[in-house]
Amino acid sequence: MESKRPHGALATTVPEELVEAVETGWFPQGCRVLDIGSGRGQISAWLTERGFSVVGGDLAEEAAQLARREFGEIPGRLEFRRLDILHDAPEPGSFDALLDRGCLHTIPTEFRRTYARNVAAWCRPGGRLLLLHRQEGEASVLIDSVRDLLGSDFELERHARTRQDLERSAGPLPRQTAPGMAFWFVRR
Known part of the structure; x- marks a missing residue:
């Protein structure tokens, strides 16, 4: 089912913090990345x-379908999946880098430890x-x-206020923006 929100209203900008992570090599060139909550891709x-x-993973199958339709898939290079970061079994150490641009803050407090455990499992030691x-x-x-949530498995390198407000990129909820914080972690 197609999103009711016009395509032009979807987030299309790449967060400046991610651009910096790529341009400075903090996300090592050519590494395998899990985009948690990838939306339309x-x-x-x-x-x-x-x-x-x-691998772009989103809880909504609709989002994964829209991403496939918009960008296609390239075996071994670009894949879109329905992914429930809380309940799907992690593929241990499968990713060198992970990006969460809006998933954790939507998870109820009682499930955040599960999120932290699963994210740590997906990330290889030394991963970002x-x-x-x-x-x-x-x-x-x-x-x-x-x-406190991530510190047992990840070392916090730094944090800063995001340069842009964060917004919901897809789904049936109204578009919302709010100030945000960026966190750069390295897997222990």
Whole structure:
């Protein structure tokens, strides 16, 4: 089923933090990337154009279908899947880098430890996680919360306010924007 939202209203910009991660080599060139909550696949396709092998995973099968229709798939280089980061069995150590540009902050608090455990399982040791998270309330509270959640498996290299507000990219909910925080983690 096609999204009711006009295509022009979908997020099409690549977060500046991701551009920086690619341009500086923080996401190692040519590595395998999991785009968590990939939506219609614009960012997955953008990463593939820059030489990365990408799996775009989204909870909504509709999103994966729209991404396939929009960008196609390239065996071994670009794939779109329905992926439930909480319930699908991880493929241990399958990815060198992971991007979450809006998934974690939608997960209810009681399921966030499951998210953290699964994300850590998907990521190989030394792999990178770039997390973009909505900021509601004090930045220091969010930073402590995210560090506590992921700190046993990932080392936090740095954090900063996102350069752009975060917005929902797809789905039936109204488009929302909010300030965000970016977190650069390395898998222990």
